[in-house]
Amino acid sequence: MNICFIGTGYVGLVSGVLFSDFGNNVICVDNDKKKIENLKKGIIPIFEPTLDELVKRNYKSKRLHFTTDIHKAIKDSDIVFIAVGTPSAKDGVSADLKNVYAVAKVIAQNINKYKIIVIKSTVPVCTGDEVEKIIKKKNSISKFDVVSNPEFLREGEAIRDFRYPDRVVVGSNNLKKIRPALEKIYEPIIKKGAKFLTTTRRSSELIKYAANAFLATKITFINEIANLCEQVGSNVDDIASGIGTDARIGSRFLRAGPAYGGSCFPKDTKALTMIGNKFKTEMSVVTSVIKSNEKRKSLLADKILKILGNPKNKKVGFLGVTFKANTDDMRDTQCLKIFPKLLKKGVKISYYDPSGEKKELKRLSCKKNSNEILTNSDLVVIHTEWDEFRSLNFSKIKSKKLKIFDMRNLYQPNSFSNKNIVYYSIGRPFYEKKA
Numbered sequence: 025m026n027i028c029f030i031g032t033g034y035v036g037l038v039s040g041v042l043f044s045d046f047g048n049n050v051i052c053v054d055n056d057k058k059k060i061e062n063l064k065k066g067i068i069p070i071f072e073p074t075l076d077e078l079v080k081r082n083y084k085s086k087r088l089h090f091t092t093d094i095h096k097a098i099k100d101s102d103i104v105f106i107a108v109g110t111p112s113a114k115d116g117v118s119a120d121l122k123n124v125y126a127v128a129k130v131i132a133q134n135i136n137k138y139k140i141i142v143i144k145s146t147v148p149v150c151t152g153d154e155v156e157k158i159i160k161k162k163n164s165i166s167k168f169d170v171v172s173n174p175e176f177l178r179e180g181e182a183i184r185d186f187r188y189p190d191r192v193v194v195g196s197n198n199l200k201k202i203r204p205a206l207e208k209i210y211e212p213i214i215k216k217g218a219k220f221l222t223t224t225r226r227s228s229e230l231i232k233y234a235a236n237a238f239l240a241t242k243i244t245f246i247n248e249i250a251n252l253c254e255q256v257g258s259n260v261d262d263i264a265s266g267i268g269t270d271a272r273i274g275s276r277f278l279r280a281g282p283a284y285g286g287s288c289f290p291k292d293t294k295a296l297t298m299i300g301n302k303f304k305t306e307m308s309v310v311t312s313v314i315k316s317n318e319k320r321k322s323l324l325a326d327k328i329l330k331i332l333g334n335p336k337n338k339k340v341g342f343l344g345v346t347f348k349a350n351t352d353d354m355r356d357t358q359c360l361k362i363f364p365k366l367l368k369k370g371v372k373i374s375y376y377d378p379s380g381e382k383k384e385l386k387r388l389s390c391k392k393n394s395n396e397i398l399t400n401s402d403l404v405v406i407h408t409e410w411d412e413f414r415s416l417n418f419s420k421i422k423s424k425k426l427k428i429f430d431m432r433n434l435y436q437p438n439s440f441s442n443k444n445i446v447y448y449s450i451g452r453p454f455y456e457k458k459a
């Protein structure tokens with residue numbers, strides 16, 4: 025199959041590379057010349073484990089191509105995926121669709137034979153209708169179909185998620201015609217057991233938002249239960265297993281932590297409330313989730329200040345600053361909302377992140393490793409669950425007391441033999457080893 029991906033961001037690049045790995049001829053298009061030149065050299069613009077090897081291997085085998093020539097790429101393809109970004113618009117809430125519509129106009133100019141246009145970007149319900157209208161202005165409807173095929177990849181786990189998804193969702197108003205082609209390109213995944221779910225285009229668009237909003241709700245729910253646990257002396261990890269083993273609830277996405285962040289949940293939950301507004305349907309659950317999640321970051325900043333006592337000139341070292349492990353992504357990471365509150369109170373902040381120094385944190389001191397944080401801080405905050413923070417070297421803490429606030433519950437409260445360590449976590453009883 026000849027496939028092209030327009031947009032080599034997270035979704036476009038990962039999906040394009042893996043479709044080429046399945047044996048398809050894939051052209052990845054971007055209007056960023058530098059990015060395309062780098063990709064040809066095997067330089068990857070994002071941090072995703074093993075993606076660089078896959079790019080190099082498939083590029084070398086000539087199944088994977090990179091270009092800025094969008095016109096030729098569309099003309100040469102049977103299936104055209106739209107995978108451009110849909111960030112929050114200027115109002116900070118709704119999805120900005122200008123990239124999607126711009127691409128639709130270019131596709132309209134380049135339909136030289138029947139094509140399936142697949143929207144992979146996360147788009148509000150009815151966007152497919154708009155894209156179809158744009159293309160129909162220049163082409164007869166018999167020459168193309170617009171399909172919705174949302175992605176469910178997690179950053180840091182994207183390769184695995186692509187190869188072994190729970191399901192592939194395809195939404196079209198002309199399923200009979202498009203189904204064979206879509207089934208063919210997803211065949212290696214379906215054979216491994218993924219469900220191939222088909223529905224209407226609008227339902228498919230909504231599935232993506234509903235999935236992200238539901239997962240965000242689950243996380244927010246357990247975070248609020250964690251707050252309650254702290255008041256009543258219960259353990260949120262036990263509550264999560266106690267409810268998660270009920271198959272109706274499910275154990276995943278019940279890890280209490282520093283609020284959800286990243287480029288998807290915050291943006292998509294807000295966009296869903298806007299879709300609700302547009303169709304005069306109250307999204308009261310999601311609205312509360314957004315509010316609770318925002319409040320959580322301020323609540324955690326207050327907790328840090330409380331742990332510090334007198335915060336002025338106290339040294340706080342953050343271990344991890346990304347919104348989760350195995351990514352270098354700083355978009356909507358929780359600490360960006362925590363830092364200003366601490367700095368205002370005179371706290372001195374340093375950080376170490378395995379994915380490197382961050383341009384967003386120019387005013388803060390970046391350390392080279394976790395030991396520098398452990399030995400130079402009054403309080404260490406474990407903000408991101410990178411694997412290397414699961415076995416920190418506490419033997420260096422000898423003289424002074426070190427406070428640790430573990431926002432990811434990586435350690436057991438009673439596991440510290442070092443009496444100089446005072447350990448705080450999320451939603452679990454406070455435990456201090458007495459001298």
Ligand code: UGA
Binds near residue numbers: 276277278283287
């Ligand atoms: C999320 C979804 O999980 C993907 O299915 C979806 O495709 C993607 O958004 C998207 O729309 O593109 P991602 O944002 O990469 O993926 O990250 P997640 O692993 O879902 O984590 C999101 C946030 O929730 C992180 O801040 C994470 O730390 C937090 N989280 C997650 C928790 O606090 N507790 C949990 O139990 C799980």
